[in-house]
Amino acid sequence: MKKNEGIKKMERLLDHSSANEFYNSLFIHNQDASYGMDLKGNFILLNDSFIAISGYTREEIIGQSFHGIIREKDLANTEIQFFKVLNGEQSTFETSIIHKQGQVVNLLVTVIPMVNAGGDIKGIVGIAKDITEEKRTRKLLDGQNKILEMIAKGFKLEEVLTSITLLMEDVLDGGLCSVLLMDHNQGILKKGAAVNLPLEYIDFISHGVPVGPGSGSCGTAAYTQKPVIVEDIESHKLWNKHRDIALKHNLRACWSYPVLDNQSRTLGTFAAYFPEQNKPNDVDMIVIEKATYLTSLAIQHYESEEKINYMAYHDELTGLPNRRLFGVKASQALTNKTETLALLFIDLDRFKLINDTLGHNIGDLLLKEVANRITACIRHNDTAARQGGDEFIILLDNITKNKVESIAMRILNTLSTPFYIQGKEVFVTPSIGISMYPEDGHHESDLLRKSDVAMYQAKKDGRNTFRFYDLNMDKQQEEQLMLENELRKALDKNELSLYYQPIIDLQSSKVISVEALLRWKHPSMGMISPAKFIPIAEENGLILPIGQWVIESACRHLRTLDLKGFTFIDIAVNLSIRQFYQTNFVSIVANIIRETGINPTRLHFEITESMTADVQLTTSILNELKTLGVSISIDDFGIGYSSLSYLRSFPINILKIDRSFIKNIPQNKEDQDIATMIIFMAHKLGLKVIAEGAETSEQAKFLVENGCDMAQGYYFSYPLNMKELLSYLGENASLIGD
Incomplete structure (x- = not known):
């Protein structure tokens, strides 16, 4: 047909x-x-x-x-x-x-x-x-775990090697696999495992394969310590001596890889045979490298059980004790214990973002450095372990609560100091939860759970801090889980809305723009503070659909302002760090601008200093946004760690002075000096300045006298919903910028 x-x-x-x-x-x-x-x-x-x-x-x-x-x-x-x-x-x-x-x-x-x-x-x-790659990966991972378990339980070497060959035959469709073991005394390879190869061929290799140049695929691979890929046995010179027996049993291609130990000593070979001409692709090479790794591990286990025991009880990346060894040490410490001890649960704040933006290689190197710094902060009789991912746990033995606080503060300080990895300056902060024996529990599982609860409280309280567990935290965690469940429904139920706070040009006293502020009105709980639900949304990923809804709504409201005649009012929208680094973020913004038909020059995006850590990536994203026509502001300036040289390289328009530097003006001379310095510096860089949190006439006067361009705060107006904003603008028409 x-x-x-x-x-x-x-x-x-x-x-x-x-x-x-x-x-x-x-x-x-x-x-x-x-x-x-x-x-x-x-x-x-x-x-x-x-x-x-x-x-x-x-x-x-x-x-x-x-x-x-x-x-x-x-x-x-x-x-x-x-x-x-x-x-x-x-x-x-x-x-x-x-x-x-x-x-x-x-x-x-x-x-x-x-x-x-x-x-x-x-x-x-x-x-x-x-789902080919998904199934292959799942098979490989499950099989690897089974083989590692067999090794740890002391299965015979032949049984382990047979399992490796069967696993690889399952993953390499059509391949028949073998493991040959190096006999250094005789200079030959002997059969280790080859369960599915033809019996006559198995018998042939069981007599020993000479190691040397020109001795087939495996003998040559063992000799050169390099992979030997023979795509066609029938025509390849390495098989001149053994071609007939291979072809007799329909073995047409052979990929042979050397198996080496950590000192590059040849332990044997892993080979895959195929019934037709064949060469490995990139995925096949990864699979066979995994086979040689497992084979090497199994052989070395039987040469040195000490190394296997170490790997079973230590984290491969950092070298720290793993969860299993930590459990052993915790159980020992808790047995017949009379003095106090502490369990610290450390989670690195926003580590996933570092992985996503800088790459997993940088992330792994960072984890190793974090492990080194944590180890340097504790005593020789304490135990630090990697729980998994970006989580670490510490057991502090025979210690007072004051000393625990001292060590926790030391860890906070040392991890908050910048890391320098492959020429990049990387910032990370920890959130630490602490439980104490005996008051918080008598078993490791109790102490671990409660330190985990306390860690989440530390995150909730702003990150980069530590918290001791108390009973109220369990109730708070339950409330947070309930809040998260309700937040998942909030968008669909139209419970979210935008309020707008006017931004005033201090020279003309006119409203020139507004900042969009997200609000959530729950039908039974009433208005819920953004400080409560925004961190939850950032943590569970809801910030992405919510953030997109905010941009779409702000752009629709911008069109409403146009229709009402307020064509000189811009709208500023805050971006979350996960939203900013979303791979298709710029295209999402472009689509919204196109669909709503707004003038993009009237849309402003506010980013925080923490979003400027990766200068190259941040600059690239900002330049793409600028190409669309939108303006960029640095929000909450002064509380982060931006470098002036970085700011010069970013295509930004405005700096916003954080409200923490405004609220104590004019009483606090230091805050006055900081605000003045930021205004001066920004102007030198050709940037406009907005002061946040202006609540008194004295503060507004100070900002005017020191050349601040714009301000917002309760002194000028509280945040207004869209209906209130239209009324406000209509009633204050003479104060609207043009």
């Missing part, structure tokens, strides 16, 4: 009024493979993604039965699912196809009946997601 005939057949089966829409959304634009079949299981329609996944052209697939591409072992179940759908059911299941080039492609398939206007089933429609 030709392609155009298939399309026509599909369109006849569909409601004509929606055929094009259905076709475009389900087939042409779907990133997953989409297809249609008739009642016989013949393909009548497919999209480009299906072609990419299968490797076949449309002409090769259209009109053919699914039997022709489904992997044999999955064919029976696929037929069962096909007939279930023809009986009116929907089905989601896993299957696999054979790519045109021969490799297996694993798919997660959802199929539904194709029903015409009369209710008759005329075929099926399916969507197939490629």
Whole structure:
């Protein structure tokens, strides 16, 4: 059946009024493979993604039965699912196809009946997601854990090596694997494991494979300590001596990798054989490197159990004790304990952002440095361990509460000092929770849970601090969980709204812009402070949809201001750090500007100093935003760690002086000096200055006298909802900028 005939057949089966829409959304634009079949299981329609996944052209697939591409072992179940759908059911299941080039492609398939206007089933429609790499990764990880467990439990070496070869045969479809062990005394390789290779070939290698140049793939790999990839045994010179026995048993390609120990001593080889010409791709190489790693680990275990024990009880990245060893030491310390001890739970604030922006390599190096600094802060008889991810736990033995506070403060100070990693200045802060024995519990699990609760309280209280556990925290955590659940519903229930605080030009005393402030009015709890729900949204990722809603709403309100004649009022929107570093953030903003039709020069984004740590990435994002026409402000300036040289490189327009430097003016001389210095510095850099939190006439007068450009605060106006803002602007028309 030709392609155009298939399309026509599909369109006849569909409601004509929606055929094009259905076709475009389900087939042409779907990133997953989409297809249609008739009642016989013949393909009548497919999209480009299906072609990419299968490797076949449309002409090769259209009109053919699914039997022709489904992997044999999955064919029976696929037929069962096909007939279930023809009986009116929907089905989601896993299957696999054979790519045109021969490799297996694993798919997660959802199929539904194709029903015409009369209710008759005329075929099926399916969507197939490629899960090959996902399944491969899952198999590899599960298999690795099983093998590590076997090693730790003392299984025989041959059993472990056999499990490794079987795992790799499962992951490398079509491959037969072997492990050969180096006999340094005889200078040969001996069979370690090769359960599925032909018996005659196993017998051949069991007599020993010489190690040296030109001695097949494995002998050469062991000699050179480099991988030897033979894509075609029939023509490769390394197989001149052993070609016949390999070809006799349909072994056509061989990839052999040396297995080395930590001192680069040859332990053996890992090899994969294939029945046809073949060469490894990037994924295959990663899989085989994992095989050689596990093989090396298993062999070295039987040469040195001490190393395996160390790995079982220590974190691979940092070298600190892991959770298992920490548990042993905690149990020992708590046994027959009479004096006090403390358990500290440390979580690095916003570490995920460092990974996402600077890369996992920088993140790993940072964790190693953090581990070193933590270790330097505690006593020799204390235990610091890596709990996992960016979490660390510390056991302080025989210690007073005052001394615990001293050590916690030392950790805060040392971790808050900048890190210098691969030429980058990296900032990180910790949140620390502390539980004490015996008052907070008598078991490690109790102390760990309560220190975790206290750590979250430290985060809630602003991060970069520590908190001791108390009973009220459990109740607060329950309340926070409830608040998080309610926040997830708030957008859909229209409980969120924007209020606007006017920003005044201090020279003309006119309103020139407003800052959008997010508010949440819950039906039973009333108005909920942003200080309560914004940190929750940032932590669980809700800040992304909420942040997008804020920008969309602010832009719609900007259009409303235009329609009401207030065409000279700009709107400033605060950005969260996760929102700013969202990979498609600039395109989201561009779409909103286009859809709402606003003048982008009247939209301002406010970012905090913490969002400027990665100068290169931040500059790139800001330049893209500037290209759209929006303006950029640095919010809360003075409380972070921005460098003046960095500020000069950023395409920003405005600095906002944090309210903490304004609230004590004119009483506090130091705050006056800081505010004056920021105004002077900003003007030297060609930037405008907005002062936040102006609440008195004395503060407003001080700002005017010291050349501050703009200000906002209760002295001028409280935040107003949109209706109140329109009234405010209408009643103060003479005070509106133009």
